[in-house]
Amino acid sequence: MSKQIRMNAFDMTSAMHNSHGLWKHPLNVRTSRYKDLDYWTELAQLLERGKFDAVFLADVVGIYDIYGQSRDAAVRDAVQVPLNDPAFAIPIMAQATKHLSFALTVSTTYEHPYAHARRMSTLDHLTKGRLAWNVVTSYLPSAARNFGLQEMMKHDDRYEMADEFLDVVYKLWEASWEDHAIVHDVENRMFTDPAKVHEINHAGKYYRVPGPHLSEPSLQRTPVIYQAGGSPRGSDFAARHAECIFVGGPTPAQTKQYIQDIKNRAESFGRNPDHIKAFTFLNVVVAETTKEAEAKYEEYASLWSSEAAKAQYGGSTGYDLSQYSDLDTSFEYKHTEHGQSRAASLTKDNPKKLTVREVLNGFERPGRKMSIVGNPQEVADGIQSYFEAAGVDGFNLTHMITPGSLIDFVDLVVPELQKRGVYKTEYEPGTFREKLFGEGQRLLPAGHPGANLRRGISQDG
Numbered sequence: 001m002s003k004q005i006r007m008n009a010f011d012m013t014s015a016m017h018n019s020h021g022l023w024k025h026p027l028n029v030r031t032s033r034y035k036d037l038d039y040w041t042e043l044a045q046l047l048e049r050g051k052f053d054a055v056f057l058a059d060v061v062g063i064y065d066i067y068g069q070s071r072d073a074a075v076r077d078a079v080q081v082p083l084n085d086p087a088f089a090i091p092i093m094a095q096a097t098k099h100l101s102f103a104l105t106v107s108t109t110y111e112h113p114y115a116h117a118r119r120m121s122t123l124d125h126l127t128k129g130r131l132a133w134n135v136v137t138s139y140l141p142s143a144a145r146n147f148g149l150q151e152m153m154k155h156d157d158r159y160e161m162a163d164e165f166l167d168v169v170y171k172l173w174e175a176s177w178e179d180h181a182i183v184h185d186v187e188n189r190m191f192t193d194p195a196k197v198h199e200i201n202h203a204g205k206y207y208r209v210p211g212p213h214l215s216e217p218s219l220q221r222t223p224v225i226y227q228a229g230g231s232p233r234g235s236d237f238a239a240r241h242a243e244c245i246f247v248g249g250p251t252p253a254q255t256k257q258y259i260q261d262i263k264n265r266a267e268s269f270g271r272n273p274d275h276i277k278a279f280t281f282l283n284v285v286v287a288e289t290t291k292e293a294e295a296k297y298e299e300y301a302s303l304w305s306s307e308a309a310k311a312q313y314g315g316s317t318g319y320d321l322s323q324y325s326d327l328d329t330s331f332e333y334k335h336t337e338h339g340q341s342r343a344a345s346l347t348k349d350n351p352k353k354l355t356v357r358e359v360l361n362g363f364e365r366p367g368r369k370m371s372i373v374g375n376p377q378e379v380a381d382g383i384q385s386y387f388e389a390a391g392v393d394g395f396n397l398t399h400m401i402t403p404g405s406l407i408d409f410v411d412l413v414v415p416e417l418q419k420r421g422v423y424k425t426e427y428e429p430g431t432f433r434e435k436l437f438g439e440g441q442r443l444l445p446a447g448h449p450g451a452n453l454r455r456g457i458s459q460d461g
């Protein structure tokens, strides 16, 4: 059987995610319905019908206020605000589906590991092991201010803190409760055997957590770890912890190189590189004919907001594009404490040196680089050729409008990929980790830092 293309739907529990300005489209019903339970259950059922692996819920905990040193552009165009807490949509989507998995984004900088571990165990219980955690360290200074910090922690320090955060939660998930700690022994009047529940006694630079963990172990214990670090420090973090990485290079060849780099780093940390799946960004505008798809793309482009796109770019990279007026100078890399890899891909990692004019022009329309516009066969060709050239395991599919873009994908592209034998027609059984890595892989694999902390646990539980 050919290698199967994996698919996440990239979304957010917000009025708008990344299709800047498209709140104006009359069929973009998410703008009002993202607050409704029905919106999320219908979306989950649609994705399960299209055999998506997971819905990936992004999250930020601040407002994008770098562009023009103001929050106005972001607020005016609903750039990831208004935004609800993503965790609450998960149990209701789980109830409406059987196999779809759920990746929840949570920041290590602004949550506490003790509370976070319980929240994730709860969700892994309620979804019967269909949970992943997208670990982020957060790039918005406005988040730092609202969590009481004078200024945002430095980029690399956030990752250092995140390493310790993961250490704490691994101990809570993997080393606190042994298998069979709950005995439910009425005769001996013992629900849980206290000898099988352990303190973790974590005392580090950032956290002191004696334990034990409050929840009993869930099916996966540690949820599947997603991560998207791309800077040297972020790549080290991803290589140490991630089971699914998100990489995006300016070309498929560059993406392939990024993946190899993270896999090499993982190997140097004692991990098996095959325990990492790589995903990249994908946007699709599809219709029955090329002409209709192009017309649809033009309609979306006419509603695009370049100000909103620049606002999102400003927050995630720290580059205020309103300050760049000398259009014929080259657009240079500069160090910031925000996310670093996206800035690098338009500067030092780009195969060609770009001028300020070229960069600014790129914000004027929805990008075509990772967007495939065409009929179902053309889109499937584009997906397959990127899949092969970049050596990715799958894609993070974004949308122009929801649920419309996803309905189009499920109805038109999925059957074409299935016909070509490169997309599943049935789900694998088991937890999310088993669906990704195979039968029996319910828990973190040997060599993973979380597995190395394990106590009193066996794969068959």
Ligand SMILES: Cc1cc2nc3c(=O)[nH]c(=O)nc-3n(C[C@H](O)[C@H](O)[C@H](O)COP(=O)(O)O)c2cc1C
Binding pocket: 057, 058, 059, 060, 105, 134, 135, 136, 137, 138, 139, 228, 229, 230, 231, 232, 233, 234, 235, 246, 247, 248, 338, 339, 340, 341, 342, 396
């Ligand atoms: C597919 C993808 C999804 C991401 N989702 C989020 C998110 O939901 N919240 C967030 O704060 N950062 C998110 N990020 C940003 C990353 O966590 C990271 O900060 C960024 O890729 C820059 O890498 P660096 O931190 O190594 O510089 C995402 C990045 C990618 C590529």
